[in-house]
Amino acid sequence: MTKTFGGVTAVDGASVQFQEGKVNGLIGPNGSGKTTFFNCVTGxxxxxxxxVLYRDKTITxxxxxxIARAGIGRxxxxxxxxxRMTVMENLLVAVRHTSIGRQLRSARDxxxxxxxxxxxxxxxxxHLEHAEARNLSYGQQKLLELAGVLMGEPDTIMLDEPAGGVNPALIGRISTLVRELNAEGKTFIIVEHNMEMVMSLCDHVVVFDRGRPIAEGAPEIIQRDPRVLEAYLGV
Structure with missing residues (x-):
């Protein structure tokens, strides 16, 4: 896959394969193309x-x-x-395909x-079902967004920096939920800068640098890879 913006190549001939049924991590320095890659995959x-192939079918x-109906949530x-919608209204809107007003009027099932x-x-x-989303903390909004993704019943869940701006207690909650859902058969692909979370949570890690993967493997292998230490950790 390749994606350029003007004269900048954000994703540069990247070829990546993620493991079904596993928790996959996608890491790399800022500007390495991770989110652009996510955006290309999810349309x-x-x-x-x-x-982009998903279960041997082209979704490019x-x-x-x-893409969401094919089983990929993000x-x-x-x-x-x-x-300005309540927490419950946010979830109901996430899985309906008509106008927002009609969604809310018909949300009685x-x-x-x-x-x-x-x-x-x-x-x-x-406990926040009736609260407006704007009154939630940032961490609670992240949990609400994740609940909205799960309402779509995806088989594969792509999370872009789920720990960003979140306190340690909520990071622990998110990690526990990912483990539980993975044990129930969900595949995860997670972009994250929190290395403690990545290394403790992921089964397989892909490292991006300058728009393409430079290493992949189990967390313990990635932590020792000299290319990763140079590109990501600056060692």
């Missing part, structure tokens, strides 16, 4: 060349909603929630409401 932007250049580096409450309990913010 937020179109790659200049290359293809499909719209984000089609969060964003900066939280994307509807600030008890089974769907209970499913939303179940995910709120899983992420630990069920």
């Amino acid at each position: 937020m932007i179109k790659p200049d060349s290359g293809s 250049r499909q719209s984000p909603d089609r 969060s964003f580096q900066l939280c994307r929630v509807f600030p 008890e089974e769907e409401l209970e499913r939303a409450r179940g995910w709120l309990r899983r992420v630990g913010i069920d």
Whole structure:
């Protein structure tokens, strides 16, 4: 895959394979192309060349909603929630495909409401069901965004810096939830700068530098790789 912006090559002929059923990490210095890569995979932007295969099917250049329905859910580096909607309304909007007003008027299905409450309990913010999203802390908004992703019932979950701006207690909660969901069969691909979280949570790690992977393997191997130490850790 290749993606350029003007004269800057953000993703430079990158070829990557992630492991199904595992927690995969995607790390690298700032500006190494990780989020651009995420955006190309999930249809937020179109790659200049290359293809994306998901379970042997090409999803390159499909719209984000089609990719989501194919089984890939994602969060964003900066939280994307509807600030003036309640926590519950945010979850109901996440899984409906009509206009927002119509979504909220028709959101009376008890089974769907209970499913939303179940995910709120899983992420630990069920007590905030009726609160407006703008009144949540940043960490709570991250949990709300994750619950919205899970409402789509994806098989593969791509998280862009889930620990960014989050206190240690919430990082621990997110890590525990990832482990539980992975044990239930969910595949994860996580972009993260918190190396303690990456090395303790991930089964497989891919390292980006200057728009392409320079190393991949188990965390204990990545920590000793001289290319990683030079590019990422500055050793």
